[in-house]
Each structure stands twice: as C-alpha cells, then as structure tokens.
Amino acid sequence: MTTPVKIAITGAAGQIGYSLLFRIASGALFGPDVPVQLRLLEIPASMQALEGVAMELDDCAFPLLDSVELGDNAEHIFNGANLALLVGARPRSKGMERKDLLDANGAIFTEQGKALNKVAAEDVRIGVTGNPANTNAMIAMNNAPDIPAERFSALTRLDHNRALAQLARKTQSRVDEITNMTIWGNHSATQYPDIYHAKINGHSAAELVEQHWIEDDFIPTVAQRGSAIIEARGASSAASAASATIDAARDWLHGTPEGDWVSMAVVSDGSYGIPEGLMYSFPVTTQDGNWQIVHDLEINDFSRAKMDASATELSEERDTVTELGLA
Ligand code: NAD
Ligand code: LMR
Numbered sequence: 001m002t003t004p005v006k007i008a009i010t011g012a013a014g015q016i017g018y019s020l021l022f023r024i025a026s027g028a029l030f031g032p033d034v035p036v037q038l039r040l041l042e043i044p045a046s047m048q049a050l051e052g053v054a055m056e057l058d059d060c061a062f063p064l065l066d067s068v069e070l071g072d073n074a075e076h077i078f079n080g081a082n083l084a085l086l087v088g089a090r091p092r093s094k095g096m097e098r099k100d101l102l103d104a105n106g107a108i109f110t111e112q113g114k115a116l117n118k119v120a121a122e123d124v125r126i127g128v129t130g131n132p133a134n135t136n137a138m139i140a141m142n143n144a145p146d147i148p149a150e151r152f153s154a155l156t157r158l159d160h161n162r163a164l165a166q167l168a169r170k171t172q173s174r175v176d177e178i179t180n181m182t183i184w185g186n187h188s189a190t191q192y193p194d195i196y197h198a199k200i201n202g203h204s205a206a207e208l209v210e211q212h213w214i215e216d217d218f219i220p221t222v223a224q225r226g227s228a229i230i231e232a233r234g235a236s237s238a239a240s241a242a243s244a245t246i247d248a249a250r251d252w253l254h255g256t257p258e259g260d261w262v263s264m265a266v267v268s269d270g271s272y273g274i275p276e277g278l279m280y281s282f283p284v285t286t287q288d289g290n291w292q293i294v295h296d297l298e299i300n301d302f303s304r305a306k307m308d309a310s311a312t313e314l315s316e317e318r319d320t321v322t323e324l325g326l327a
C-alpha cells in the first residue's frame with residue numbers, strides 16, 4: 001500500500017477549510033491512489049466546531065482518508081507533516097488598520113514557523129493562504145531557519161485562476177486554451193496580472209484584446225475580485241480559495257506542464273529587480289516539488305511600473321513587521 005501523506009491544515013474549521021478538507025480527503029490533491037492523513041489545527045474557541053467538521057469527514061466515508069487528528073497545539077499538529085497549508089489567520093475586523101492585522105497575524109505565523117521548524121517532516125512544503133499571505137509566508141520562513149526558504153510559498157494561484165477566467169470570457173476561449181499567465185507581486189490590490197506573455201492556442205493574448213481593456217477592465221477586475229466577492233457574498237471567497245490552494249499545492253508537488261508556468265509567491269532572489277527576501281509572486285515552473293522562476297521575460301515599461309509598485313508595498317509590509325520584531 002502507498003504510504004499516506006501527512007497534511008497539516010490550519011484554520012480547519014473556517015470557511016475555506018470547509019471546502020478544502022473534503023476535496024483533499026476525496027483525492028483532489030494527491031490523486032486516487034494516495035491515502036491522506038489530515039492533521040487539523042484550530043484555536044481553542046473553534047475546537048468544538050472542528051469536531052463537528054471531523055464528524056462530517058467521517059460521514060463521507062472517504063476511502064482515501066487514513067486518519068484525522070485535531071488539535072490546538074501547533075507542534076503537535078505539524079509533527080511529521082509533509083505538506084502544511086496555513087489557512088488560519090485573523091480576519092480584518094472593523095476599525096482594524098493593516099498594521100494591526102500584520103501584528104495579530106504576524107504573531108501567529110511566527111509561532112507556526114517555529115513549530116514547523118521543530119517538528120515538520122524533512123520534505124515539508126508550506127503553502128500560505130491566510131492573509132496577508134505574502135508577508136505571513138515571509139514571517140513563517142524567517143522563523144524556520146532549518147527549513148530551506150524555497151519550501152515556503154504564498155497563494156497567488158487564486159489571482160492566476162481569476163485572470164484565466166476573465167481572459168477566457170473576453171476572448172470566448174476556454175481556460176485550458178490559455179497558457180503563460182502571470183501574476184506578479186502581492187496578493188493584494190497592487191498585484192499585477194500580466195497577459196503580455198500569455199498565449200491562447202499559441203497566439204499572443206495581448207494581440208487579441210485592446211490595450212484599454214487590459215488597463216481599465218482586466219487588471220482592476222482581477223485585482224479587486226476578492227473585494228467584489230466579499231461585497232456580493234457578504235463573506236470572502238472560500239470555495240475558489242480552497243480550489244486554488246489545491247491547484248497550487250498539486251502543481252508544486254507534481255509539476256507544471258511543458259511550455260506553461262504557474263504563478264506562485266516565492267522568496268525573491270533578486271530576479272526581475274525585485275528586492276531579495278520578499279515573498280513575491282513570479283511565473284514559475286515546477287518539478288518534483290521544486291520551483292524555478294522563469295527568467296528572461298521581456299518586461300515593458302507598463303509592466304515594470306506595476307511590478308515595482310507591488311514590490312514597494314511588500315517592502316513596506318516587511319518594514320512594518322521588522323519594526324514589530326516579527327521577521
Ligand atoms: P475564517 O475566518 O472562516 O476561518 C479562519 C479560521 O482560522 C477560523 O476558524 C479561526 O478560528 C482559525 N484560526 C485563527 N487563528 C488561528 C491559529 N492561530 N491557528 C489555527 N487556526 C486559527 O476565514 P476563511 O474564509 O477560511 O479565510 C482564511 C484566511 O484566508 C483569511 O486570512 C482570508 O483573508 C484568507 N484568504 C486568502 C485568499 C488568497 O487567495 N490568498 C483567498 C481567500 C481568503
Ligand atoms: C480574496 O482574494 O478573495 C481574499 O484574499 C479577499 C480577502 O480580503 O479575504
């Protein structure tokens with residue numbers, strides 16, 4: 001029998017968790033032959049709700065679900081994890097400034113980074129979905145000195161998928177006919193969805209649409225999509241965020257198709273002039289659980305300004321958490 005994969009998920013009783021857990025347990029991430037062991041972390045106040053979710057997992061009778069462990073202690077839950085999906089974070093509440101959010105969540109990701117450093121499996125990969133995702137991932141990475149920095153990534157796959165959907169709709173194509181989409185930067189309104197390298201059935205996407213659509217429609221729609229969903233649903237995206245979390249982890253571990261790439265926020269090595277150490281979304285290819293930034297893409301002036309603006313925002317977030325003593 002195939003050895004089960006240990007997957008730790010934080011914020012497991014939350015909205016995203018309610019979709020994520022069930023899809024992973026049904027085989028959406030590791031396929032139909034690999035059993036999974038779910039290790040679910042919550043805060044004490046949400047443990048009862050988590051027990052309810054675990055009862056529902058039982059009731060699905062998923063053949064691939066080998067075991068479920070629940071807890072509110074990060075070191076216990078992360079023990080031996082091959083994959084850690086850090087979803088749990090404190091949402092922004094009324095009157096809360098961005099700095100307050102960084103402070104509250106920074107403390108969570110400091111503790112979780114330290115716990116992963118102590119007890120995760122040798123081969124662990126860590127994907128951060130909880131916001132502010134890029135900076136949370138940087139904090140966790142900086143608090144886990146024994147885990148290679150390349151093992152941390154923040155989620156910009158939802159933005160990538162949103163960009164595919166918008167471009168497909170505009171050009172009346174199918175999402176699977178589009179390749180080489182890129183999200184640069186932060187998972188925030190400063191992100192830059194870039195279609196200058198994208199192709200639709202091998203043809204340049206940018207040549208199939210008008211420049212004013214890119215500037216006035218496509219980019220703002222993708223960058224503001226999270227807010228539009230909150231406005232429409234009264235709650236932030238959950239099923240689509242869970243789906244993107246799975247897409248990102250699956251492609252990271254199992255590889256990108258020949259000739260295509262995906263967007264992942266990963267630690268910058270200075271590529272494309274982005275300051276080193278920032279957790280910045282780049283176009284990457286992956287193989288056997290490792291990623292590589294796609295190099296030598298031509299960057300026009302329009303793209304350059306947008307890429308730099310998002311890097312500036314991330315540098316400011318880094319300054320804030322440094323002042324707070326978190327990273
Ligand atoms: P939610 O409030 O429904 O659930 C979050 C859960 O995290 C709660 O159950 C809470 O108890 C738990 N939690 C809080 N602190 C924790 C800790 N220290 N350890 C373990 N669990 C903890 O929120 P949600 O809708 O599931 O969203 C989760 C996060 O994902 C939010 O930060 C949200 O902004 C973010 N998000 C990111 C993206 C993305 O694309 N990167 C998209 C959507 C949502
Ligand atoms: C999203 O992109 O849907 C979320 O990150 C929005 C949010 O602020 O929770």
